Amino acid sequence: MIFSRLLSGDLPRSRVLAVVLVAILAGLLLTPFAFPGAKALNVAAKICVFIVLVASFDLLLGYTGIVSFAHTMFFGIGAYGVAIALNRMGPSWSAVALGVVVALLLSLVLSLLIGLFSLRVKAMFYAMITLAVATAFQTFASQLSEFTGGEDGLTFKAPELLSPGFSLSEHPFLGVSLDGRLIAFYLLVAVTLVLFLLMLRIVNSPFGRVLQAIRENAFRAEALGYQTVVYRTCSNVLSAVFATLAGALLALWLRYNGPDTSLSFEIMIDILLMVVIGGMGTLYGSVVGATLFIIVQNYLQDLMKLASEGMSRVPLLRDLLHPDRWLLWLGILFVLSVYRFPTGIVGKLRTKARGNT
């Protein structure tokens, strides 16, 4: 019962999905011990950040039915907020807090403005306008190089507790040294979990139901007395706030931030792919999508390298399997999933489970 309450009554509703989710959580928790090495830890940390980011995007796309291309803008605001504060004020928790608060306020105001001005129009226009705003913001950030470090970005030190130099104890535990990186990682996992459960709570509240109603039929929702513009704007603001937090987490983990890590349009496309492949309209989809995508992004290339070398005699196939072309295959998967299984992996699993019982 406690479990069900924790998940806000939104259980996985599929045995396979439940197993997958538990496996992901366990995998994340055990990464430092099971997969030693900096790369695995970085991949796991990135998965955590993107779970929050993709879930926040799903709040908008999957639950409210709004396509926004400005999501990385808010992600970037969070990351830059922390980066600029820590860079200017030195490594302290008050700097982190200040950075996060200022970034949140900025995101709040921006998303409110964009929402109020442009959520009245059709989906198509909103997509275009957000694309334009996001591009402008990216240019803006790289122009303010005094603050943002321009194209080079900013490096900074994290608060002492989280820095690699900090050591909890002299003796390694199960072969893993208990340093600041480990603390940072578990802090990241914990915050991710809290934020995710919070979002789950939001989408399963009466408010979340109204959002879904708007997605299904905005006209009818309006006729039932819900002001769709207000709800859409709320959804926009909430999603921006969570994206900002995800950005702050990313910056804290990387101790670096630049346009390519948090603001670029490539990341926007990545998020879109993760949401759709994982499954729109269910937050578990973002967990599955983000995990799958990032693992593929980091490890598929090795596999493709092998395949490409194996095919070195066949010219076209070799180029198609070139490790740099991993996005091609995910793009095809994306197009196919929009047609064939618009509810994504999670939706597919749930339908299957319903069919069995």
Place this chain on the structure above:
Amino acid sequence: MTASTTTLAQDALPAVKLDRIPLLLLPVLALAALPLIGSFSTWVTLTFAGLAMGMIIFIIASGLTLVFGLMDVLNFGHGVFITLGAFLAVSVLGRMTGWTESPSLLRNLLAVLPAMAAAMVVAGGVGFAFERLIIRPVYGQPLKQIMITMGGMIVGVELIKVIWGAQAIPLPLPTAFRGSLLFGEAAVEKYRLISVVVGLSVFAVMFWVLSRTKLGLLIRAGVQDREMVESLGYRIGRLFIGVFVAGSALAGLGGVMWGMYQQTITPEMGGQINVLLFIVIIIGGMGSVGGCFIGSLLVGLVANYAGFLAPKVALFSNILLMVIVLMWRPEGLYPVGKR
């Protein structure tokens, strides 16, 4: 009220009044920039640069706006056709270096024209496949359309990288296109003149087709009211695929022009220009070719004037322009009836 309209309809169809105010924007803007810039010769150079840029943008964006007008399909993957055109131009021109490097204008043209033709044919063909495979299954579902065309673009760009590689490729101008002509003190780059000529011819042909032929009549009618055209027995689907192919071909042509304008091409160039295209078609009024033409020229002029007067502002000049135009006319310069 009803009586008067019926008598009017009996006499003749009332002529559609041409809205001239947006047309005036261009000269007004150009003249307003003159005192700010100060020097007349610089102003001529900048104006020409702006017009050339605007013409190329118009070639690219005209297909996008018509496709949207006809079927409410906004193709986020339009950029792929631009990139495709530019890369084809590199391939074709690369084989004809003897002619592109000869100083004779005729030979240069004989090299560039096949490149343009190849770009248009291939981009049109790919456009046909794109419409069939990517867009057709999701008619009337805007959310899916946005995502699917985006996905189509990702796959398209990756395929271009498979064929031509991921790095930037230089696309040098043919010899006779380089350099500039002097009008008094004002220097005008030759290529910009060529762009203006090509752009004007495309506009003229398109204007003729749209306003003087039956096909154009059907397209315009379809943009106004799709169902009515269908109910009169015309297959709007076929019309649409024709327009889509033509739009893709024009994007291919625009890609060649834009590639030569920039002189370097990258697989990402199409995606980067997408934002500009959206701004142009929003300014013009979604679905309006005339609006798209004026919007393109405005964007081109403003970008060049702002780039000279205040380089920092120039990066945002397009968005500012869009905001100003939308505050004046929220539906764009030439709103298309039904929306």
